Amino acid sequence: MNRYYFWLAARSLKGSPWLSGLMVLAIALGIGTFMTSYAIFHAMSGNPIPHKSHQLFNVRLDNWSPEEAFAEPNEPPSQMTYRDARYLAEAGAARHQTAMFRVGMAVQPHNPDIKPLRTFGRMTYSDFFAMFEPPFLHGGPWTRQDDRGRGAVTVISRDLNDRVFGGDNSVGRKLRLDGADYTVVGVLDTFDPLPRYYDVVNNGPFAEGDDFYLPFTLNDRLELRPNGNNSCWSDPAEDSYQGYLDSECVWVALWVQLDSPAQRRDYQAFIDNYVGEQKRLGRFPRPLNNRLDDVMSWLRVQRVVDDDTHIQLGLSFAFLLVCLLNTVGLMLAKFLRRAGEVSVRRALGASRGQIFRQYLTESALLGAAGALLGLGLASLGLAVARRLSPDMDMLTRLDPGLALFALAVSVTAALLAGLYPTWRACAIAPASQLKTQ
Structure with missing residues (x-):
């Protein structure tokens, strides 16, 4: 019919x-x-990461001016200072944690037939790869030992691998960035989370991804400035790179993985206690206002839509x-x-x-x-x-x-x-x- x-x-x-x-x-x-x-x-x-978006949290500490909030209504800064991010990333209070900021560096291929390239990458910790789960085409991430030892290692994107190494397995080969050589330990496959939730502040939620990744601790000798947002409510105490690192300028993102509500409560208490200690040292003049935003909450806070x-x-x-x-x-x-x-x-x-x-x-x-x-x-x-x-x-x-x-x-x-x-x-x-x- x-x-x-x-x-x-x-x-x-x-x-x-x-x-x-x-x-x-x-x-x-x-x-x-x-x-x-x-x-x-x-x-x-x-x-962008449905199977664990409830386990990944962006961390925000309110170190802003006592006269006004960073953003209304009473929102803490979207990033944090270098020293706060460095301490929290290395404190090990969560299952995984990573600080990160974006940088621009010149790739100088060893092959003279390939012209130098202007690329953008990310200074981060090895936990970045365990947390955000980018797929690997060759090799894998560096280790926490490389983080502690400031290893001259790098993970590169598939696109950069194609441009510099012709798409071959480049693990073990050298990549020259700004005149220094780094050993390639991993090549990512296509990694395009949409939106790019882990860096909506600097790179933008829909911009192209990173070309390379370097250990955050290498910045101890590289002394790189961020290629992204940098906000300060007071000038650094001294006009030097170390003064910049010690200032209240916010330019580093921090993410943690917390697998249960209990872990989230414990980590909230941990950062509240940390800020309390810093208050006794004369920092964090505003009332306690620390935030843990999971992925979807973070996208709403940043008004991605x-x-x-x-x-x-x-x-x-x-x-x-x-x-x-x-x-x-x-x-x-x-x-x-x-x-x-x-x-x-x-x-x-x-x-x-x-x-x-x-x-x-x-x-x-x-x-x-x-x-x-x-x-x-x-x-x-x-x-x-x-x-x-x-x-x-x-x-x-x-x-x-x-x-x-x-x-x-x-x-x-x-x-x-x-x-x-x-x-x-x-x-x-x-x-x-x-x-x-």
């Missing part, structure tokens, strides 16, 4: 191509507009509703025009339920056709967005899951749009129509 309904629906659509085309186009425009906005919203608001994105999504959904209302009107006109046909079928024994299913089948076919055309329009809209904003490349992709979602939304919307016209068509009294035939 369902096959028969589909045959009737296809015949009906073919019998009125212009009207059917208008309905398909109305649905497609609504779906295309909505899916263009939703694809961007979905990418921006997704959980801004108000404009929510407004854009709401407007696109409203446009979809307008398109569906137009589709309802077109369907109503079409179905009521076929009142005589419905009356004949009712007189020959067809039930209202059978008529109802037949017309809903036709609505579903309209929705499926609208979805296919709408996906094409959405792909075109996302391509335009990529062309206008190349840095949005990661956000403007329509993956298979979103395509299936668009199909489901379109068919469901078409079915809902067809309910009222179908009910009106089925409510017609057959006798009154047959008298006029």
